[in-house]
Amino acid sequence: MVKANKVVVFMKGVPEEPRCGFSNAVIKILEFHGLKPDVYSAHNVLDNEELRQDIKTFSDWPTIPQVYFNGEFIGGCDVLIKMHQNGELIEELKKIGIKSALLAAQEEKKE
C-alpha cells in the first residue's frame, strides 16, 4: 500500500477537505511543490480505524499524517515543514523522479 505510488499520504480527511491542521499543512506543502492530489495516493484514516492503527504500527510512528516516498517513511507534519523550509524536500522529490514546481520556478527565474 505504501508503495502503490511514488508519493503516498495517510491523513485525516481527503486532500480536498483535510480534517486536521497537520494533514492540511502536509497537503499544502505538496501542493507548493506542484503535487496535486491526482498524482499521489491519499488514504483517509478516519474512514478506516484498522488502517489508522496498522499504519502507526507499520512505521513505528504514533501520529497522523504520514508521508511515504517510494514506500519509505519520510515523516509527519513537523518533518515535512522542516524539509520544505531547508530545501531537502526538493532533493528528496528529485530522488524519486519528481521535479518540484519550486525548483522549476527557481530555474525559470535564473534564465
Next chain:
Amino acid sequence: MSSSAAIDEGYQGPLASKIRAKLSAELAPSHLLVINESAGHGAGPTGESHFKVVVVSDRFASVARLRRHRMVNDSLAEELNTQSADHKQKIHALSIVAKTPEEWAASDAVPATPPCGGGGGR
C-alpha cells in the same frame, strides 16, 4: 515564529506534568517546553489533548531529524498510544521541536503549529 522567551506554555495539568517528567528522565534536556495548545481545539481551558514540545538536548547531537522525533515519540509512547476510557490521559496531537544546545543557541525560534482543521475531536 516566536522567540521561546515569549512562549506561554498554557494550562499545565497532570498530562503536561507526565510529559515533562518523562522527557526530562529520558532525554536529559538542557531546555524543555511543554506547550499545551489544547485550548484552541474545543477542549476547554483545562483540556490536555494537543501539545507541542520543545526539547533541547545534547543527546540529539549527530542524530538525524527523523530519529530525533522517534526518540521523543518513544519517550511518550504510553501517552501517545494508551487509550484511556475517558480519553483524558491521551495525547491527541504532538508537535515536536528537537534541537541540540548549539542549534538552540543559534536559533530559539519555535515554529507556529498549523491551525486545527476541525477534526471533530478525532
